[in-house]
Amino acid sequence: xxxxxxxxxxxxxxxxxxxxxxxxxxxxxxxxxxxxxxxxxxxxxxxxxxxxxxxxxxxxxxxxxxxxxxxxxxxxxxxxxxxxxxxxxxxxxxxxxxxxxxxxxxxxxxxxxxxxxxxxxx
Amino acid sequence: xxxxxxxxxxxxxxxxxxxxxxxxxxxxxxxxxxxxxxxxxxxxxxxxxxxxxxxxxxxxxxxxxxxxxxxxxxxxxxxxxxxxxxxxxxxx
Numbered sequence: 001x002x003x004x005x006x007x008x009x010x011x012x013x014x015x016x017x018x019x020x021x022x023x024x025x026x027x028x029x030x031x032x033x034x035x036x037x038x039x040x041x042x043x044x045x046x047x048x049x050x051x052x053x054x055x056x057x058x059x060x061x062x063x064x065x066x067x068x069x070x071x072x073x074x075x076x077x078x079x080x081x082x083x084x085x086x087x088x089x090x091x092x093x094x095x096x097x098x099x100x101x102x103x104x105x106x107x108x109x110x111x112x113x114x115x116x117x118x119x120x121x122x
Numbered sequence: 123x124x125x126x127x128x129x130x131x132x133x134x135x136x137x138x139x140x141x142x143x144x145x146x147x148x149x150x151x152x153x154x155x156x157x158x159x160x161x162x163x164x165x166x167x168x169x170x171x172x173x174x175x176x177x178x179x180x181x182x183x184x185x186x187x188x189x190x191x192x193x194x195x196x197x198x199x200x201x202x203x204x205x206x207x208x209x210x211x212x213x214x
Contacts, residue, residue: 009124012124012126012127013126015127015130015178016126016127016129016130016131017130019127019130019131019133019134019175019178020130020133020134022134022171023133023134023135023137023138023141023171023175024137026137026138026141026167026168026171027137027138027140027141029141029164030140030141030142030144030145030164030168031141031144033144033145033148033160033161033164034144034147034148039154039156039157039160042148042157042160043160046145046160046163046164046167049141049164049167049168049171050167053167053171054167054170054171057134057171057174057175058174060178061174061177061178061186064178065183068181075183075186076174076186078190079170079174079186079189079190079193082190082193082194082197083167083170083193086193086197087163087167089201090163090197090200090201090204091163093201093204093205093208094156094159094160094163094200094204094207096204096208097156097204097205097207097208098154098156098207100207100208101154101155101156101207
């Protein structure tokens, strides 16, 4: 049947495009994590992977498994929603910890305004 | 499965593996502890995406469950590490 083959080809095309887009965005985010200079710049980069990367690969998985099962399957929305909601919480706590550590130890981790706190030296 | 999908799955696996290598390098070489925690966060998200791609490659929904567990445990682990950096102890 020609219609079914067309639908399968279309679904494979969209699965492949979302997969390429999501993995390329995640790679760009991780390269940013590698290349940027200070910590506060590096915090921004991986969020490219945790929002658009997860969204695109989840979308590709939804399209693929919906075509495979013959009905709409959207388990992956759980992962996308969970990661999109929890990433800002994680990074907010992490940046607050980094600010606290920069205030107590100085930006390079040597001494600082409070002085030599032996418990927090690396 | 046609050739386009197969090649894009291979590309996605390669680029996610390179992304995990970047995150692992940041964990190993990060100048301070918060850089290492950020690298761990990126590493588990990339591993979860790689599991989703494995699921598409094998056509099995089992990998979805694994990806969900990785996401949950990774979130808890990163928040616990950030809390440890902030306070010096996890549960006060």
